[in-house]
Amino acid sequence: MKVPEKYYDEIFVFDGQWGQPSACGLKIVDKKENIIVVVTELYQDNPGTSVTSAGFNLAKQICEKKGLDFSKIIYLECTPDTNSVLSFYNEQYFEVTLNKHQQPQYRKVLKEELEKMIL
Amino acid sequence: MIFKLIYPKWSKLPGQTTFNLPPHGPVVFAATIPKEVTVKFTDENVETINFDDPCDFVGISMMLSTQVKRGWEVADTYRKLGKKVIFGGISTMLHAEETMQHSDAVFLGETEGRMEEVFNDFRNNTLKKIYNFMGKHPAIELVGPARRDLYNKDLYNHKGVQMVDLFHASRGCRFSCYPCAVSYLGGRMFRPRPMDKVVEELAAIENNRLFIVDNSLAQNDEWEIQLFKEMIPLKKKWISHTIEDNPKILNLAAQAGAWYVYQAVYDTSDYIKERVQRYHDYGIGVEGTILLGLDNQNEDDIKRLIDFLLKIDLDLAEFTVMTPFPHTKAYDDMLRENRIFDTDWNHYNAGQVVFHPKQMTADKLQELYDYAWKTFYADETQESKMMRLFTKVVLREMEDGTYRSRNRNLVNKSFGKDVSRFKDLKIQ
Numbered sequence: 266m267k268v269p270e271k272y273y274d275e276i277f278v279f280d281g282q283w284g285q286p287s288a289c290g291l292k293i294v295d296k297k298e299n300i301i302v303v304v305t306e307l308y309q310d311n312p313g314t315s316v317t318s319a320g321f322n323l324a325k326q327i328c329e330k331k332g333l334d335f336s337k338i339i340y341l342e343c344t345p346d347t348n349s350v351l352s353f354y355n356e357q358y359f360e361v362t363l364n365k366h367q368q369p370q371y372r373k374v375l376k377e378e379l380e381k382m383i384l
Numbered sequence: 385m386i387f388k389l390i391y392p393k394w395s396k397l398p399g400q401t402t403f404n405l406p407p408h409g410p411v412v413f414a415a416t417i418p419k420e421v422t423v424k425f426t427d428e429n430v431e432t433i434n435f436d437d438p439c440d441f442v443g444i445s446m447m448l449s450t451q452v453k454r455g456w457e458v459a460d461t462y463r464k465l466g467k468k469v470i471f472g473g474i475s476t477m478l479h480a481e482e483t484m485q486h487s488d489a490v491f492l493g494e495t496e497g498r499m500e501e502v503f504n505d506f507r508n509n510t511l512k513k514i515y516n517f518m519g520k521h522p523a524i525e526l527v528g529p530a531r532r533d534l535y536n537k538d539l540y541n542h543k544g545v546q547m548v549d550l551f552h553a554s555r556g557c558r559f560s561c562y563p564c565a566v567s568y569l570g571g572r573m574f575r576p577r578p579m580d581k582v583v584e585e586l587a588a589i590e591n592n593r594l595f596i597v598d599n600s601l602a603q604n605d606e607w608e609i610q611l612f613k614e615m616i617p618l619k620k621k622w623i624s625h626t627i628e629d630n631p632k633i634l635n636l637a638a639q640a641g642a643w644y645v646y647q648a649v650y651d652t653s654d655y656i657k658e659r660v661q662r663y664h665d666y667g668i669g670v671e672g673t674i675l676l677g678l679d680n681q682n683e684d685d686i687k688r689l690i691d692f693l694l695k696i697d698l699d700l701a702e703f704t705v706m707t708p709f710p711h712t713k714a715y716d717d718m719l720r721e722n723r724i725f726d727t728d729w730n731h732y733n734a735g736q737v738v739f740h741p742k743q744m745t746a747d748k749l750q751e752l753y754d755y756a757w758k759t760f761y762a763d764e765t766q767e768s769k770m771m772r773l774f775t776k777v778v779l780r781e782m783e784d785g786t787y788r789s790r791n792r793n794l795v796n797k798s799f800g801k802d803v804s805r806f807k808d809l810k811i812q
Contacts, residue, residue: 266560283480283492285519308713309560312572313519317716344717353562353679353713359720371720 266347266354272305279326281314289316289323290343293331294383300333301383303358305343316342321363339382341374385503386422388439388467389414389534392446392454393428397735399757401766404429404799406532406540408550408597409473410445414531416495418503425534428454430799435461441506442467444487446475449709449732456486463488468511470502477518477569478710479729484513493517494555494570496526524555524575529585539800544790545774548623549591553582553611557599560713563675566599568711574603583614592786593643593777594622601637602628609633615640619786621777627668629659634666643777644669644699650678652692660696669699669773676753677706682743686752690759700769703756704734705749706741 273290281287290305304316304323316323328335340363346356358379362370374382391410396402407427414423426433442462444455452475459469463486471483472491483490489511491502498517505511532549540547554576560567586594601608601624608628613636621641626648627634645663649656649672663670672693676686693701708715708724709732718724718739725746726738735753737746744752761769781787796802 281519283516283518306713306716309572314568315711315713315716317720318711342720344713353717357720371722373721 266308266349268305268307268310268345268347272343272345273303276307276310277304277327277330279319279323281319282322285313287311287313287319289319290345291327292383293333296382300338301341302327302333302338303341303343303383305345308347308354320361320369321365324361324363341379341382342371385420385441385507386424386439387417387441387443388437389423389425389443389445390433390455390458391425391427391429392444392451392458394448394450394454395730395733397733399754401770403542403547404540405547405595406535406537406549407445407447408530408552409447411530411532411534412528412552413443413445413472413495414534415528416497416499416526418500421503423531423534427535427539428458430539431536433458435465439467441503442469444469444471444476445473446471447473449475449478449729451475452479452483452729456483459486468506470506470511474565474569478565480514489513489515491515491517493520494522496522498522519571521555521571521573521575524577525581527555527577528581529588532589536800538794538797541791541794542798543803544792544795544797546591546593546791548593548595549589550595550597551586551589552597553577553601554598554603554607558603559600562678563706563709563712563714564599565709565711570599576604576607579610579614582611583618586615586618586620589620592620592781592788594620596622596624598625600626602626605630605633609636612636612640619784621780621786627663629662631662634662634668638666638668641780642666642668643780644671644773646671646673646702648673648675649689649693649696649698649701650675652688656692657696660698664697667776669776671700671702672696672698674701674703674756675706676703676756677737677739677741677749679742681741683748683752686756690756693760699773700766701756701760703753703760705737705753706739707732707734708739 274292276288277291278288288307288311290307292303294301306316324340340361342359342361344357347354358374359371360374389410391407417423444459446452446455462469468488470489471487476483476490477492480490556571556573556575557566558574616639621643623643625646627637627645647670660670708718723740731738737750740746741749
């Protein structure tokens with residue numbers, strides 16, 4: 266279940282839950298009015314915490330390392346299509362509203378909207 | 385110093401035959417405790433905790449999500465009595481934040497080579513709130529042998545028949561399956577124990593019947609071949625998870641004493657049918673494990689799957705409902721889609737629906753789960769099918785001279801409780 270490289274521009278290594286070394290795919294798209302950050306779950310190539318479990322902590326680490334303003338990013342989580350025969354490894358995007366003190370809020374982003382956001 | 389080690393009880397699934405196996409995690413952990421510490425073990429599933437028993441320090445080992453709430457209650461009681469409590473084990477790792485609210489310390493990760501520090505801290509009254517070794521695996525050479533001497537063996541006996549002993553030959557799993565948290569807990573790198581240590585520990589286990597609890601034996605062909613070759617002279621009989629689908633390996637597994645395997649049945653393909661047949665060709669029984677409620681299943685799919693199971697000559701079947709355990713892809717997916725409606729961990733027993741399935745209602749899935757158990761065992765009960773498998777192993781033991789008759793002193797006992805030998809038993 267290798268994640269195709271089309272989903273990311275770089276592999277971002279981060280401290281996962283309890284400090285576990287973890288990795289995700291990362292794509293940052295500068296749209297002037299805001300910055301779109303897309304984190305992609307790497308499954309077998311992520312040795313630690315999933316992007317969903319890492320949530321706020323991952324977004325914060327990306328902003329710190331990439332010099333981004335947390336309040337101005339649109340944060341998307343991607344579960345990529347891994348060409349698995351199992352249907353639950355299909356491509357999906359969610360916009361995530363993150364807050365240190367609250368549960369994240371997820372909104373599914375459909376393909377047409379995604380294309381407008383990141384193309 | 386006396387260290388009281390507790391394995392909390394959990395509610396067993398209604399309507400199913402319950403067998404209490406000696407838990408493996410606590411005795412593997414106990415082997416890592418400094419030698420000068422006296423360990424007293426209580427498995428609350430088969431005996432009552434005596435909170436008045438003298439002890440200095442309390443450890444609670446938890447494997448299942450359905451154990452955590454009881455584990456927290458036990459800890460709260462001990463802490464009111466002034467005892468310090470440390471938690472460890474798989475479900476401590478899955479539920480660490482909540483567990484920290486009921487503990488003086490939690491240990492995350494594997495304990496080999498690390499308990500001197502914990503006990504020194506306890507003695508010096510400098511116990512840390514968290515010992516975090518997640519992802520930092522100790523040298524695999526340090527593992528074992530498990531402290532099976534801590535078990536009260538008579539409590540794991542049903543009408544004179546001793547339950548299997550548990551054993552593991554490796555850690556980690558190269559697979560990362562959708563509903564499984566093993567890759568989070570033990571890492572994705574397969575870590576086999578040194579073969580000489582595996583054989584030494586196996587040979588020292590008095591029980592001739594084992595459950596090899598490794599996540600899957602099909603991790604590495606060469607290792608699997610070597611393991612089975614080394615096991616042949618030991619003449620043990622064993623249960624395990626999947627074995628590699630390779631004639632040479634299956635043949636060696638059979639020679640090494642493979643009794644029956646747990647094999648996932650996830651569709652109605654000829655591959656599955658032939659896979660089951662290939663195990664049987666080598667005299668290895670098959671207990672199908674069937675997960676219901678996956679996103680790609682509708683009501684008809686599940687009914688077709690159950691019909692299929694009746695045609696492929698499974699020895700046993702175990703049905704579970706999809707359960708989004710923390711730190712699995714299933715959990716992440718359902719969390720994002722807001723499909724988890726029940727977060728009471730007592731209900732995370734894989735028999736109770738706690739999420740909204742994609743292609744049916746939660747109630748319908750619950751109904752299909754009950755239907756699956758009833759339909760599969762309609763013509764022959766689970767106990768009867770188990771007895772057939774049991775008879776097969778007895779015959780093999782008689783052939784190779786390893787058979788031991790049941791313990792006559794315990795024929796009227798089941799897991800420590802009095803029973804009539806001639807009546808059906810419902811155990812909780």
